[in-house]
Amino acid sequence: MITVDVWSDVACRWCYLGKHRLEAAIEASGEDVAVVWHSFQLDPTIPHGQHTPHGEALAKKFNTTPERITEMNQRLIDLGAAEGLEYRFDKYMQANTRDAHRVLHLAQDHGLGNEMKDRLMRGQFTEGAIVDDADTLVAMAVEVGLDADEVRAVLASDKYDDAVQADIDEAAALGATGVPFFVFDRKFAVSGAQPVRTFADALRRSAEARSAEAAATS
Numbered sequence: 358m359i360t361v362d363v364w365s366d367v368a369c370r371w372c373y374l375g376k377h378r379l380e381a382a383i384e385a386s387g388e389d390v391a392v393v394w395h396s397f398q399l400d401p402t403i404p405h406g407q408h409t410p411h412g413e414a415l416a417k418k419f420n421t422t423p424e425r426i427t428e429m430n431q432r433l434i435d436l437g438a439a440e441g442l443e444y445r446f447d448k449y450m451q452a453n454t455r456d457a458h459r460v461l462h463l464a465q466d467h468g469l470g471n472e473m474k475d476r477l478m479r480g481q482f483t484e485g486a487i488v489d490d491a492d493t494l495v496a497m498a499v500e501v502g503l504d505a506d507e508v509r510a511v512l513a514s515d516k517y518d519d520a521v522q523a524d525i526d527e528a529a530a531l532g533a534t535g536v537p538f539f540v541f542d543r544k545f546a547v548s549g550a551q552p553v554r555t556f557a558d559a560l561r562r563s564a565e566a567r568s569a570e571a572a573a574t575s
Contacts, residue, residue: 359388359563364395364528364538365474367454367461367488370433370444373478375537375550377442382556388564394470396458396524397536403453405489411449448485457488458524459517460498460508472501542566 480486
């Protein structure tokens with residue numbers, strides 16, 4: 358089984374497209390692939406409970422106007438639409454994603470990491486969900502099969518916070534300054550929401566490397 362470690366943030370616009378393209382490459386490859394989601398926060402300084410419209414937040418970050426951000430986002434809207442993804446930046450509200458990452462770690466422990474990641478991103482980018490709101494996170498987690506009481510218990514504690522920080526620290530150690538960041542079998546790295554063929558090539562190289570290793574030890 359090929360393992361793909363992915364660092365991304367629920368709030369990362371390009372991560373949603375990158376996830377979709379990776380999954381398309383995996384499906385086409387026919388390979389047995391395990392995807393492991395790792396935490397990354399584009400802006401960990403956002404206060405919990407502070408929610409800012411996407412255009413306003415990015416305009417402030419990049420010292421430009423919301424209108425300019427709207428123009429920049431149109432390219433991503435078009436790319437997403439061409440691949441079946443809907444971006445609704447008019448609904449998107451910026452929020453701290455730490456709790457969302459903790460819920461994702463819980464989901465992975467239950468074998469529901471892919472489902473939870475997709476639900477969080479769809480909530481963020483299509484539905485305008487507030488991803489630091491406990492009730493919202495519980496509702497989304499229940500949709501993918503998690504127990505509501507367990508999710509609430511996690512959110513009421515600091516459980517998985519050390520796992521989130523470990524992911525962030527590992528990304529820094531690997532030299533990842535942005536996301537999405539993909540590592541195939543800890544050998545090949547792909548940065549950004551690359552075309553499907555780029556992910557397919559990384560999967561092929563991983564499969565070839567595994568075959569060569571197996572032949573060398575047989």
